[in-house]
Amino acid sequence: MIENARSLNIAAGLILLVGMIYILGPLYLMLVTASQSYGAMLQNGMAWLPGDQLLANIGRIFRDTHIPVQLANSLVVAAGDALASCVLSFLAAFALVYFGARWAGIVFALILATIMLPIEIRVITTYTVAANVLSPVNGLLDFSGLNGLIARLLGAPLHLEWSVLDTHFGLIAPLVAHGTGTFLFRQTFLTLPKDLSKAARMDGAGPLRFLLDIVLPLSRTSFAALFVLIFLGGWTQYLWPLVATSTPRMQTAVVGLARLAPDEQGGVMPDFPLIMAGAFVVSIIPLVMIAVLQRYLVRGLVLSEK
Template structure:
């Protein structure tokens, strides 16, 4: 018996079309505004008719702002953050699933707790540590009394200071604490045949070879999906890069884009150039999503098994 589903299909199409309009409308406004000149925008306001000044607005952004360098900073920071997160998550999940670790469940729970402590909740302490990563060393010297001994010998109280602010490592390091990747890889490893590691061991493969020759090839789609998720998370970070980077040359694209608006009260913002900058900032994430879409769907689907 074939049920008539034309009404359901029609309602689903209406909902889908409404959602697409809701999502695409801001993008259309951005693209159209980026093609208009500043004079036309001031005179006519927002318009739905595309102009012919898109390349001119791009040139204004490139010549008068630090946005191109800031886009490069975002690429470096997001790539560094996503790569390190993927490697840590892969190795952590591998150890939890394929090794008999005492209190492994407690360790895994502690890894997941990192999701409950976002950077916004530990912002002040994170900034204090990033401004001087030698704080634990100084505390250790004070606690053990070694600082007093050094002071008696040299006549100077030891206090070491090393800041990672305004560096690529300083932008990425505080954002690495996240258990999402470990959870995804753990779920995927548990979906694999339980005898896979035993068969590899019977063939003479040790833990490293099993990791490199078997798990790594099987996890390519998961790596691609997790890498893109973490890359986009790093690309859209605003609060920490705003504070951790004190110079425009080290700020990220999102921070630079937010600072394109004028700070003078009453001045009409250069909206066409700002929208052109928004297009420049959005190109790389959109291209990554477009080219890696198949791997994303496959990786997340395999993880849910």
């Protein structure tokens, strides 16, 4: 007996339609606003039909703002964060699953605990460390009494300084280590046959060859899925690039987009067509990435479940 699910299909279709309108509606308004001129926006307010100024407003973005340079910064930060996080998470999960350490469960629990400490919570301490990466060395010299000996020999204590603020490394490094990627790869490795590593050892493959020739090809979908997720997170990161950079040429595109709106309006309406054109330009790269790699994203997340 085949159940008649026509009413259920209609309800599901309506829910899907409402969801599409909810998601695509703001994108449509963004494009419509970006296609208007500033004068027309002042006279008529928000428009509901597209105008003819989209290309002109995009040209203003590339000509009159720092968004092009900031797009390059965002690409470097997001890609660097995604690649470093994937490699670090892959190696950590490989060690936890295949090396059989006694304390692997405790280590994995501590790695998962980092999920509860995002950059927004530890931004002050992260900024302090980034302002002088060598501050722990200075503290160790003071605690051990070596600075007193150095002061007697050289006339002044040793104080080392190395700031990574306003650098790409300083923007990437604090975002790399978190437990999401390790959890994803660990679940992927647990879906592989348990005797795979034993068979590799019988064939004479060491840990490195087993990692590169067997585990890595089998994990490419999870690698691609995690890369996309972390890339999107790094691309939309706002707080840390805002705190860690002080010049427009080192800021990311999301921070630069927020800078397009004046801090003190003084009764003057912001240039919303320019801002929406900037939002459109900033959104192109992540949208293209999702469209191209969506099948890897879905397959990587589904195959990692166990």
